Amino acid sequence: MLALLCLALLHTPPVQRMAFRKLRGLLLDKTRIDIQAADFRFNLFRMDVKVEGLTVRSSEAPDLPPLFQADAIYVRPRVGRIVKGFLDFSELRITAPKIHYYVGADGKSNIPRGEGDGGKIPDYGIAQADIRNGAFLYEEIPRQI
Numbered sequence: 838m839l840a841l842l843c844l845a846l847l848h849t850p851p852v853q854r855m856a857f858r859k860l861r862g863l864l865l866d867k868t869r870i871d872i873q874a875a876d877f878r879f880n881l882f883r884m885d886v887k888v889e890g891l892t893v894r895s896s897e898a899p900d901l902p903p904l905f906q907a908d909a910i911y912v913r914p915r916v917g918r919i920v921k922g923f924l925d926f927s928e929l930r931i932t933a934p935k936i937h938y939y940v941g942a943d944g945k946s947n948i949p950r951g952e953g954d955g956g957k958i959p960d961y962g963i964a965q966a967d968i969r970n971g972a973f974l975y976e977e978i979p980r981q982i
Contacts, residue, residue: 844881853878869949871896885913885928895949901939902976904947908933924961934971942978 846852857877864870875890893905909932915925939947 847881848879865896869896870894871899883913884916885911887911895947897950898945898947901941901945901947902937904937904939904949906935906937907931922960926962927964929963929966931966931968932970934968935974936972937974937976940977942980944980 854877856879857874861872864872871894873890873892874888877886877888879886888910889908891905891907891910892903894903895901909930911928911930912926913928915927937947
């Protein structure tokens with residue numbers, strides 16, 4: 838009974854907001870990526886995560902356009918594989934993703950640089966993906982001579 842109460846407590850809005858703040862802090866510290874979301878929910882019974890109004894930007898360039906935005910993201914991670922360091926998702930759905938690659942006249946871009954040599958891209962797997970109404974924008978402001 839106590840275990841069920843603890844699991845139910847983990848699904849409350851304050852705990853979900855705290856989990857998002859922890860995730861945001863981890864990304865800021867390790868990758869210089871800043872994320873914001875209108876809503877963040879996870880369900881440990883269904884093993885899924887829902888994010889609405891997601892914005893991803895470089896913490897080093899908060900004045901530049903965000904690198905990524907999406908109206909909604911739904912993901913079902915395979916937790917056992919993620920614990921082993923392999924990003925593995927049984928399902929991924931992204932609604933209205935927008936990637937905006939921006940380079941200013943001063944050469945500054947909205948791509949997070951991360952730490953050190955940029956690191957290795959993690960191994961990942963996605964069994965089923967559905968991406969709808971996406972857009973990609975490349976914007977480079979010419980340098981003034």
